[in-house]
Amino acid sequence: MTLPAMQYDRRETTAWITRPILVMAVVFATLPLWIETVGLYQYLGVEVLIWIVFALGFNLLLGYTGLPSFGHGAFFGIGAYAFGLAQFEVWANLWFCLAAAIVVTGAFGAVTALFLAHRRGIYFALMSIAFGQIFYFIASKWTDVTKGEDGLLNIARLPADFGVAEVSIQSNTALYYFCYAVMMVLIVLLWRLTNSPFGRTLRAIKQNETRVAFIGYPVRLYKWAAFTLSCGIAGLAGGLFAMAQEGAYINIMSLQWSGTIVLIVLIGGGFVSFWGPVLGVILYFVARDILGAYTEAWLLWFGLMFVVLVMFKPDGIAGMWRGWVAPRLRGRGATTPAPRPAESRS
Amino acid sequence: MALFEATHLHKRFGDQVVLEDISLAFEEGQVSGIMGPNGAGKTTCFNVLTGRYKPDRGRVTFDGEDITGVAPHRIVAKGISRSFQIMTLFDEFTALDNVVMALPSTRRRGFDGLHALDGDSAAQDRAAEIMGRVGLKGREGVNAKSLSYGERRALEIGVALATEPRLLFVDEPTAGLGTEATARLTDLMRELKRYTTIVVIEHDMRFLFALADKISVIHWGQVIAQGTPDELRANRWVRRSNIGELANA
Numbered sequence: 001m002t003l004p005a006m007q008y009d010r011r012e013t014t015a016w017i018t019r020p021i022l023v024m025a026v027v028f029a030t031l032p033l034w035i036e037t038v039g040l041y042q043y044l045g046v047e048v049l050i051w052i053v054f055a056l057g058f059n060l061l062l063g064y065t066g067l068p069s070f071g072h073g074a075f076f077g078i079g080a081y082a083f084g085l086a087q088f089e090v091w092a093n094l095w096f097c098l099a100a101a102i103v104v105t106g107a108f109g110a111v112t113a114l115f116l117a118h119r120r121g122i123y124f125a126l127m128s129i130a131f132g133q134i135f136y137f138i139a140s141k142w143t144d145v146t147k148g149e150d151g152l153l154n155i156a157r158l159p160a161d162f163g164v165a166e167v168s169i170q171s172n173t174a175l176y177y178f179c180y181a182v183m184m185v186l187i188v189l190l191w192r193l194t195n196s197p198f199g200r201t202l203r204a205i206k207q208n209e210t211r212v213a214f215i216g217y218p219v220r221l222y223k224w225a226a227f228t229l230s231c232g233i234a235g236l237a238g239g240l241f242a243m244a245q246e247g248a249y250i251n252i253m254s255l256q257w258s259g260t261i262v263l264i265v266l267i268g269g270g271f272v273s274f275w276g277p278v279l280g281v282i283l284y285f286v287a288r289d290i291l292g293a294y295t296e297a298w299l300l301w302f303g304l305m306f307v308v309l310v311m312f313k314p315d316g317i318a319g320m321w322r323g324w325v326a327p328r329l330r331g332r333g334a335t336t337p338a339p340r341p342a343e344s345r346s
Numbered sequence: 347m348a349l350f351e352a353t354h355l356h357k358r359f360g361d362q363v364v365l366e367d368i369s370l371a372f373e374e375g376q377v378s379g380i381m382g383p384n385g386a387g388k389t390t391c392f393n394v395l396t397g398r399y400k401p402d403r404g405r406v407t408f409d410g411e412d413i414t415g416v417a418p419h420r421i422v423a424k425g426i427s428r429s430f431q432i433m434t435l436f437d438e439f440t441a442l443d444n445v446v447m448a449l450p451s452t453r454r455r456g457f458d459g460l461h462a463l464d465g466d467s468a469a470q471d472r473a474a475e476i477m478g479r480v481g482l483k484g485r486e487g488v489n490a491k492s493l494s495y496g497e498r499r500a501l502e503i504g505v506a507l508a509t510e511p512r513l514l515f516v517d518e519p520t521a522g523l524g525t526e527a528t529a530r531l532t533d534l535m536r537e538l539k540r541y542t543t544i545v546v547i548e549h550d551m552r553f554l555f556a557l558a559d560k561i562s563v564i565h566w567g568q569v570i571a572q573g574t575p576d577e578l579r580a581n582r583w584v585r586r587s588n589i590g591e592l593a594n595a
Contacts, residue, residue: 004437004439004489004491005436005438006438007438007439011463013460013462013463013464014462014464014465037379061525064579159419192459192460192461192462193459193460195462195463195464196458196459196460196461196462196463197452197455197457197458197459197461197463198456198458198459198461199458199459200447201447201450201456203436203438203439204436204439204447205436206438207438208434208435209436210398211430211434211436211505212417212433212447213417213418213419213504214396214398214419214422214427214428214430214434215422215448215453215506215508215509216419216423216448216450216509217419217453217455217456218419219415219419222456224458245573278448334413344587
């Protein structure tokens with residue numbers, strides 16, 4: 001039988017570093033060495049990493065708390081603007097600007113969440129679209145600050161200052177490794193978070209909000225916190241993206257991109273797996289570049305793939321893995337008996 | 347003074363009056379029953395008493411403290427818990443984790459985002475003990491959705507118990523259970539009575555008459571009769587209604 005959503009073996013849920021985390025670490029650490037041999041290019045790696053950060057944070061809402069936010073692109077964009085403005089107006093220091101991106105976006109998220117935290121389902125989704133659109137239009141009209149359609153240009157890839165030494169992240173490869181470090185730290189922290197009492201509470205809210213309230217949890221506060229945190233992570237991704245693109249542009253805040261992140265996470269299997277968003281991002285960007293090389297209409301084929309997947313395997317790629325591959329891997333290694341009853345599966 | 351008192355509760359939805367001047371009192375250490383035909387307002391009454399709905403008028407006190415309109419999670423923290431008629435388990439969790447989730451010790455560290463909940467063996471031991479109490483020993487690792495109907499009913503009560511309530515509300519616990527399972531549930535409730543005060547909504551008369559110390563009959567949104575099972579059997583109103591026939595059966 002397929003594992004229930006987000007359920008992992010106790011050996012994994014209690015660990016800081018698990019096998020999938022190691023696989024991630026190795027694959028992405030070596031990626032710049034082989035990405036060009038498979039016909040792709042270095043900058044793609046940077047994009048993939050940034051979107052993984054964004055998608056993992058987004059899935060805290062969608063996959064873990066069951067809150068379908070359709071306006072999340074706005075927060076990604078706010079992060080990019082915040083990074084740029086902090087750099088131009090306040091202090092051109094990498095750590096400061098990234099912190100500003102996280103804090104400012106988190107603050108926007110916190111205020112938005114005040115209006116969303118008591119909603120659920122379709123009402124939550126519609127409200128999140130509304131807020132996303134509000135931020136989009138503010139950003140496009142407030143030209144004094146955001147430079148409107150032109151965007152904030154010439155955002156620098158600031159050097160990483162470690163006190164004793166300053167490391168330039170000017171080149172795509174250097175920027176890649178910086179994003180890689182950020183992503184790995186985030187993955188470890190999110191893995192801990194999602195398996196902590198807090199993460200378990202979010203999963204419970206996804207399954208039955210009323211019940212969670214009636215065993216004594218302040219549900220709204222948890223939803224508010226999850227939304228705020230998710231926006232903070234979107235801001236971090238936005239800040240990195242501003243450096244990658246060397247600018248902050250309005251299009252990223254549009255409804256289309258907000259929809260894209262939902263699509264990516266669903267295709268990857270964010271509903272059932274921690275790793276769903278990662279798989280979704282990889283598939284999306286590889287499909288964009290490989291299908292995109294053959295046809296302008298690659299998004300049509302990607303969209304069709306999405307439709308087929310939703311019809312036949314709504315749990316996404318990670319769902320297939322959990323349904324078909326993981327049980328066989330487990331079966332091969334299942335010589336040790338489960339150390340506690342809760343681990344045996346029915 | 348009773349542990350829990352509700353006085354002059356009114357509740358309406360739109361122009362439909364569901365509760366009209368309901369007053370109830372539940373004594374500590376007793377099993378109190380609420381019965382009445384379908385649509386009499388029993389479940390609404392429960393929802394008002396446990397904070398799911400706010401009454402339009404009236405007052406609810408617990409241990410002398412006014413808890414009218416207080417949010418459900420705060421009411422739970424004060425020591426009132428409830429089970430649901432429509433089962434509300436966490437289907438993606440194991441049976442044990444359903445109970446772990448409801449423990450006050452888990453709730454207190456609800457904003458701990460760093461340490462593994464699976465590493466909390468004290469909570470697991472405590473949850474396993476509660477599962478034993480509701481007759482689910484050995485089923486800890488089974489996913490909630492794979493449990494049988496009767497087991498899910500028992501787990502529902504286990505989850506409510508895990509919050510360590512002084513007062514436990516149970517909504518139609520026998521719904522859908524066969525005679526054998528109902529008999530087991532009766533034993534379980536008698537056992538639970540030793541630790542906690544219980545209020546049961548039920549329309550299985552035999553179950554309620556066998557269990558409750560005091561019963562309130564609700565009909566048309568009002569309390570039409572109140573008393574011990576014996577008093578109710580003798581009550582003119584109850585005898586005249588079909589409820590009375592069932593009670594004497």
